[in-house]
Amino acid sequence: MTELLKTQGLSKxxxxxxxxxxxxxxxxxxxxxxxIGPNGAGKSTLFKLIMGTYPPSGGSITFRGIDVTxxxxxxxxxxxxSIKMQTPSIFKELPVRQNIHIALQHHxxxxxxxxxxxxxxxxxxxxxxxxxxxxxxxHGQQQWLEIGMALALKPALLLMDEPTAGMSPEETFRxxxxxxxxxxxxxxxxxVEHDMxxxxxxxxxxxxxxxxxxxxxxxIAEILADPRVAEIYLGKTHEH
Amino acid sequence: xxxxxxxxxxxxxxxVFWICFFGVLAAALAYPMFADSYDVGNFAYFLIxxxxxLGLCLMWGxxxxxxxxxxxxxGIAGYSYGVLAINFGGGGMTVLAxxxxxxxxxxxxxxxxxxxxxxxxxxxxxGIVTLSATLVLAFFLGQxxxxxxxxxxxxxxxxxxMKGMDPLNVxxxxxxxxxxxGSSLYYLAIALILVVYxxxxxxxxxxxxxxxxxxxxxxxxxELLGYDVRKYQLITFVIGSAxxxxxxxxxxxxxQFITPSSVGLPxxxxxxxxxxxxxxxxxxxxxxxxxxxxxxxQAITVHSxxxxxxxxxxxxxxxxxIAPQGFVxxxxxxxxxxFARRGAGGA
Amino acid sequence: xxxxxxxxxxxLILSAAGLAIVxxxxxxxxxxxxxxxxxxxxxxxxxxxGGLPLPLAQLCGTLAAGFIGVLVEVAxxxxxxxxxxxxxxxTWGLSxxxxxxxxxxxxxxxxxxxxxxxxxxxxxxxxSVYRLVLFAGSLAALALIYVVFMRTxxxxxxxxxxxxxxxxxxxxxxxxxxxxxxxGLGAALAGFCGALYxxxxxxxxxxxxxxxxxxxxxVVVGGSNVLLGTAPxxxxxxxxxxxxxxxxxxxxGQIGMLIAVIIIIRVxxxxxxxxxxxxxx
Numbered sequence: 001m002t003e004l005l006k007t008q009g010l011s012k013x014x015x016x017x018x019x020x021x022x023x024x025x026x027x028x029x030x031x032x033x034x035x036i037g038p039n040g041a042g043k044s045t046l047f048k049l050i051m052g053t054y055p056p057s058g059g060s061i062t063f064r065g066i067d068v069t070x071x072x073x074x075x076x077x078x079x080x081x082s083i084k085m086q087t088p089s090i091f092k093e094l095p096v097r098q099n100i101h102i103a104l105q106h107h108x109x110x111x112x113x114x115x116x117x118x119x120x121x122x123x124x125x126x127x128x129x130x131x132x133x134x135x136x137x138x139h140g141q142q143q144w145l146e147i148g149m150a151l152a153l154k155p156a157l158l159l160m161d162e163p164t165a166g167m168s169p170e171e172t173f174r175x176x177x178x179x180x181x182x183x184x185x186x187x188x189x190x191x192v193e194h195d196m197x198x199x200x201x202x203x204x205x206x207x208x209x210x211x212x213x214x215x216x217x218x219x220i221a222e223i224l225a226d227p228r229v230a231e232i233y234l235g236k237t238h239e240h
Numbered sequence: 241x242x243x244x245x246x247x248x249x250x251x252x253x254x255x256v257f258w259i260c261f262f263g264v265l266a267a268a269l270a271y272p273m274f275a276d277s278y279d280v281g282n283f284a285y286f287l288i289x290x291x292x293x294l295g296l297c298l299m300w301g302x303x304x305x306x307x308x309x310x311x312x313x314x315g316i317a318g319y320s321y322g323v324l325a326i327n328f329g330g331g332g333m334t335v336l337a338x339x340x341x342x343x344x345x346x347x348x349x350x351x352x353x354x355x356x357x358x359x360x361x362x363x364x365x366x367g368i369v370t371l372s373a374t375l376v377l378a379f380f381l382g383q384x385x386x387x388x389x390x391x392x393x394x395x396x397x398x399x400x401x402m403k404g405m406d407p408l409n410v411x412x413x414x415x416x417x418x419x420x421x422g423s424s425l426y427y428l429a430i431a432l433i434l435v436v437y438x439x440x441x442x443x444x445x446x447x448x449x450x451x452x453x454x455x456x457x458x459x460x461x462x463e464l465l466g467y468d469v470r471k472y473q474l475i476t477f478v479i480g481s482a483x484x485x486x487x488x489x490x491x492x493x494x495x496q497f498i499t500p501s502s503v504g505l506p507x508x509x510x511x512x513x514x515x516x517x518x519x520x521x522x523x524x525x526x527x528x529x530x531x532x533x534x535x536x537x538q539a540i541t542v543h544s545x546x547x548x549x550x551x552x553x554x555x556x557x558x559x560x561x562i563a564p565q566g567f568v569x570x571x572x573x574x575x576x577x578x579f580a581r582r583g584a585g586g587a
Numbered sequence: 588x589x590x591x592x593x594x595x596x597x598x599l600i601l602s603a604a605g606l607a608i609v610x611x612x613x614x615x616x617x618x619x620x621x622x623x624x625x626x627x628x629x630x631x632x633x634x635x636x637g638g639l640p641l642p643l644a645q646l647c648g649t650l651a652a653g654f655i656g657v658l659v660e661v662a663x664x665x666x667x668x669x670x671x672x673x674x675x676x677x678t679w680g681l682s683x684x685x686x687x688x689x690x691x692x693x694x695x696x697x698x699x700x701x702x703x704x705x706x707x708x709x710x711x712x713x714x715s716v717y718r719l720v721l722f723a724g725s726l727a728a729l730a731l732i733y734v735v736f737m738r739t740x741x742x743x744x745x746x747x748x749x750x751x752x753x754x755x756x757x758x759x760x761x762x763x764x765x766x767x768x769x770x771g772l773g774a775a776l777a778g779f780c781g782a783l784y785x786x787x788x789x790x791x792x793x794x795x796x797x798x799x800x801x802x803x804x805x806v807v808v809g810g811s812n813v814l815l816g817t818a819p820x821x822x823x824x825x826x827x828x829x830x831x832x833x834x835x836x837x838x839x840g841q842i843g844m845l846i847a848v849i850i851i852i853r854v855x856x857x858x859x860x861x862x863x864x865x866x867x868x
Contacts (some may be wrong), residue, residue: 033415051464077466089464091457098248103465106446153466250642308674359853364616364671368807369852375800379845383838505796509679516676544686553683560677561666 004029004157004188005050010059012045018043021200021212022059026156027190029206030121032183032219034199035192037209038232043192044086047161051083052076064156067145084163088142090149092135096126099134099145116152123178124148140171147175151182158182160191164198176201200224208232245438247445249302249453251522251572256579268430272423281422287429288490288518289514291531294523296441296511301520302444303476304456305362309352309370310484310511312377315343315503317485318492319381319396325405327392332417334408338489345485346478353477357470371508378504401499408493419510425494432490433527436483440523443479452476484511506549513552517559519566529568591832593722596825600725600818601783602802603809604732605776607817610806612749612769613668618679619659620777620802621795622686627652627778628785628794632697641786648782649775656774660767668752682795689792697790717786724783728776729818731749735772745769804848810855824848 005027012020020042029032041240048054052073060069068076080209091099100117108116121127124144130136134145143163150158160179164172172195179202183189193199199206199220206223208216210232216223223229246253252261272280292310299305324337352373355361361369385398396402408420408428420428441451451472454462463469492498501507518529532553540548555567563570606620627640631648635641663681667674687797736742747755756762780798788794809816827847832840 053460053464072468073463074466074468077464083464085464089458089461091454091461093457094453095248098450102450102462105450106466149465237554251770332851361852364675365807365852367672367675368804369849372804372849376842376845379838379842505800507685512676513680544691546690549687550684550691553680553687555687556680557663557681557684560673560680562661564673 003027005190006062006065007046007050008060008062010049010061011057012042012049012054013057019212020049021213023214025207025210025214027188028205029156029188030183030186031204032179032189032191032202034203034206035190035209036194036196036199036206036223037215039194040211041209042212043209044161044213047083047159047192050076050159051081075154077155080152081159082150082155082157083159084143084146084150084161085164086161088139088146090134090142090146092121093133095131096134096137096145097121097130099149100152100198103149107152107154120148120152140167143167144175144178147178151187155187157188157190160189162192162194164193164195172198173201242442244442244445246431247441247449249444249449250441250524251569251576252524265430265434269427272426280426282538284422284426284429285494286531286538287426287433288487288494289534290433290487290527290530291436292484292487292511293514293518293526294436294551295480295487296331296515297518297520297523297526298444298483299476299480301454301517301522301526302449303452304459304536305472305473305477306364306367306512307370307477307480308367308512309374309481311503311508312370312374313345313349313484314347314480314488314491315374315377315381315498315500316488317341318488318498318502319402320344321489321492322402322405322498323391323394326394326402332410334493335408335410338408338455338493341489342482342485345488346359346482349478350474353474353481357473373510375504378500380507381500381503399500401495401497401501402492405496407491407496408490420493425490429490432486433552436486437523437527444523448472472573509554513556517555517567519569519572521565522569522572525566525568525572529566532568590718591800592825593827594718595828596821597718597722597725598798599801599805599821599825601721601728601780602777602798603805603817603821604725604728605773605780606802607773607806607809608732608776609770609773610671611812611816612745612773613664613766614671615664615674615770616671616678617664617770617773618675618799619682619685620678620773621683621797621799623652623774623777623795624781624798625686625792625795626655626691627834628788628790629693629697629781630778631782631785632790635700637700643755645782645785646786647778652774652778652781655772656777657767657771659774660770664770665763665766686792686795693792695791708746721783721787724779725821728779732776741765741768801844803844808848808851808855823851857860 003026004150005025007023007025010023010025011018021093023042023046025035025046035046037043045054052068052075053072056069060067062068063076066079067109074227091102094102096181097117100107100120101113104113104116104120110150118127121130124147126137126141126142126145129141134142137145143166147160147163150160163179165176168176176198179189183202191199191202203220206216206218206220207214208223208229215232216226216229262416271283275283292314296307296310299307318341320341321334321337324340325334328334328337352370355448356366356369381396382399384396385400387395389396389398394402394405408425410418418424444452453463454465454467455469455472457471488498488502491502514530514533515526517533518527519525533552537548537552540551559567595782602620602624605623606617608613609617609620627645627648629648630651631641631644634644634647639647659681663677664674668679734742736745744760744765745768747758748758748762752762755765781794788797801824805817805820808824809818809820824844824847828840828844830844836842
């Protein structure tokens, strides 16, 4: 298994607070890897470090064998990283189709563009909403639109920060199915999630973060069986 | 590529729109045959300012960068044209002066833009820094009254401004020269506006245009889609500022003078009033709206400059409070809806 | 030179204090700030011509500006919180209407009042006492702001609203009233500036413009906290301006200050107060 993404000793401090400390994370090509941990464990911060939105206070990030620690976000995206953020980060004032178009336009030839847009819209079940402003979509639809935009880049590694937040159980299940299908098509996916049912549905390997540090890692079966993991969630709801 | 003239970033893509467009164009071309030369020259004067408005619309309406620096680049290009035209001795060299002056404005835009954009100066602060730069230039030019302030043969002349440069002219066949004044300036302005307007439409509806609109909406998301946001912002800033430079050169050529009052306040505020009122979100609205405001402003200024400025202020206030996307856009959308209801294949 | 520094400092602080409160509190950029200064000045002069003693007239000028400020807030500014760009445009429009309207109504100049006499000598230099009054006024303004915001109940409400208006409202703070009073306070401080400077300047309706650019840049350099930002910004910019004035003359002083502003914004995008509060964390 080739290692697609590797972080070594990655840290981020804000003033006095160490949001992420010395995190070694490894994501293999072709897997679905879940990042879990209680609220405030540093998962979203870790994602922002990987994407380059925040510069790290220490450590390094290697993607596809290249050290990308110093690179700006758009450079990492060009290398094959893509992210779906925690709060839907789409172009709310622009029509749905144009959102997809902007994501696709440099990745697909001009002749195929229209067809690709249609295909993506169909996959996201948004064909009927294509001309509406993205902001009028329901929360779940907005999440899916953003997933679609992240996918349009044909990434090697797709990061998803709580993709099912605010979704109904049915939407959550469908999102899980979508992720599994994408993974069959060859996309490596790294997901931050709280919903343990969802994690069980999709995960292959799991890394657990707690207070900004790696607490445990292993296959989904191992993590589910680990009593310490259940303990750090104790007192917090982990089923939505 | 011509297909790009119509697209998502421009209001007015249907047949009705283009029929009206060509109607207006034909009327404009025929105008000098009916009107007297004073009026034609006056019209040309209005048209000169439109480039500055279009440039601001591009930067602000489409990319979200409010620049108070349009008059800064107007001044740089205008004064550069003067200096170059005077030193080159006028004649056909004025065309070279035009090109170099705009080039100089564009170059300064690259420098100032790089400083701001790579320095992560954004939002309101972008406006403040550009305003400061504009005021610095205005102050500086204002105190160049002494004879030691000269570039080559051209004296900067402080508040009185630089005078005496040749208007734009082009040597023509058989030893004749076309001087761009009066009717010929009018036609030149119309031609340039046509070219710039259509070129902007193509640019805005292209992939580039899609990206700058995305940047306006959510710069972080745009970057996370793989776009180097800073490069797009810089290019937009340079194009928008260069257009202001074009206005500057044409103005200097038209009046054969340029003064610091074209650079400082309240001149620096004017493009913003025009674009805000017209509707910064659309290039056609800005084109139409700016022209209308300029005509109205002059009509009132003849009676009372204070009243005209009161009106400008009131319009600005009313726009922001009532119709933030711009009055002209509001009216255009209304018309569009009327046509759609009649089923005439709307605009 | 210390005298000149104090003079420039006074000018910057007095003109910027009101603007800083409004910007820091409501995220509103009040381009009509100069007109409140003008209001304070005109009311003062009008009352002095009517027979009132100067200090009383100045007080009235200040209060008049504050009162009008409250009206403006309720009628116009209320719509533009946290929308700095729109508030900039709206208040600019208002400013144009007021200045040009005044020009139409009142004409371009009005008989002024003279600077109160009184000078003192230090070494071989003569200084005007009144300019020291101005400096004292600026310190008084800062002290007033400190007392109001840090030691009164209104101040606590105001600071809560600044941090989180919705929370403050949920806790029972009358947010609308806080905003109106704060804007009124900002306007009153502007009026105070105008009232103090009235005896030293010719009165024209566009006199606000003399103050606006510099108050503006002082606020921007300072950042959104009045005490942590505007005051140090005043010190810094006054120092730059005084030094350049002494070295190369008035115009270079003005240009130099603007260039300093450009550089400071580039280096400290949140102003001095933003920089200081970050350091604290």
